[in-house]
Amino acid sequence: MLLNPQWLRTFATLAEEGSFTRSADRLGLTQAAVSQHVRQLELELGPLLIRSPRRIEFTPAGLALLEHCREAEYAERRLRQRLAAPDDTPGEVSLITPGSIGLCLYPLLLDLQQRWPGLSVRHRFAPDSEVLREVLENRYELGVLALRPDDARLSVTHFAEEPLELVVPAGRRADHWEDLIQLGFIDHPDGQAMATRLLSRRFPGAPGVRQLPCHGFSNQIGLILEPVARELGFTVIPRFARQAFARQNELQVIEDNAQVVDNLWLIHRTEWPLSRRARRVADFLSESMVNWPHRVGP
Incomplete structure (x- = not known):
């Protein structure tokens, strides 16, 4: 199963910002687009977030996905360093x-x-x-x-x-x-x-x-x-x-x-x-x- 890289970037940004609004501003997207990306991920992986008026919490599946996002970011950074190295x-x-x-x-x-x-x-x-x-x-x-x-x-x-x-x-x-x-x-x-x-x-x-x-x-x-x-x-x-x-x-x-x-x-x-x-x-x-x-x- 291949997950859309844009959805993953949106999800990782949401974890850092803790807000759909701030995440949308940072990514240059609408708030509706951020919500749509999360919904697409949840259709693939099941519930990832617990939404409340004051904060966002992550389910165990959401925490596992965050770890995957960090590993993918690290792997991409290593690849770019390797390709740029003499x-x-x-x-x-x-x-x-x-x-x-x-x-x-x-x-x-x-x-x-x-x-x-x-x-x-x-x-x-x-x-x-x-x-x-x-x-x-x-x-x-x-x-x-x-x-x-x-x-x-x-x-x-x-x-x-x-x-x-x-x-x-x-x-x-x-x-x-x-x-x-x-x-x-x-x-x-x-x-x-x-x-x-x-x-x-x-x-x-x-x-x-x-x-x-x-x-x-x-x-x-x-x-x-x-x-x-x-x-x-x-x-x-x-x-x-x-x-x-x-x-x-x-x-x-x-x-x-x-x-x-x-x-x-x-x-x-x-x-x-x-x-x-x-x-x-x-x-x-x-x-x-x-x-x-x-x-x-x-």
Whole structure:
């Protein structure tokens, strides 16, 4: 049941003034209009007033309605203050990304939080399809995608480049297809697709990734390199995921001129320009990604 806001203002004013005449003068209404507003409320809620020649008393229902009027006024005042507040004040910024770039960005976000008291970061790892859906449905303000979306509802900006890497245990070689057969493949949810894209360039004419012995699988981005470090196999993984692994000395990246480099795209809804708070976070991350090769070696 929705109550007319004008009726509620009239009722609250009547409680403050204690008189139909004074309430009408204050509201710029006729006394008959004030009485009509109260009657409409009583048709909805039952008796609200006890009228006497000298004063007005409120029934229990009338007192409950007065409390509702105060709560509604307070809520409206808070809403107006929130809308009038500058949007670069501390608060929450939400970001959703694929796992590899997320491993790179999350420490940077924590760095920014330490420097900007009051900032709250809500970060989620998700595949591209989920990133796209969550940003379109306004559940996250910012997203990063590995595939550039073609959707007029999205503002899309180039964010970073991320090469795919062939990673083997430290000290091992992968100069020939037979070396990969001997090592065995450590798979992950995108492993077959990534390995096919990179290895088809490195080893043209080879039988294909599905012909390699599989020595393991993990769907946790932070654990894919653990079996590689333990010399149980090799994998193909994005650079940012490899750089996030703690024991770099136990890994070796096999370099080659035949590279596969993915572009990453920063997205947000076009209809709602980024708040200054979110823009500050986005600019900080973009600048950090430009300098990222200088922070962590290839």
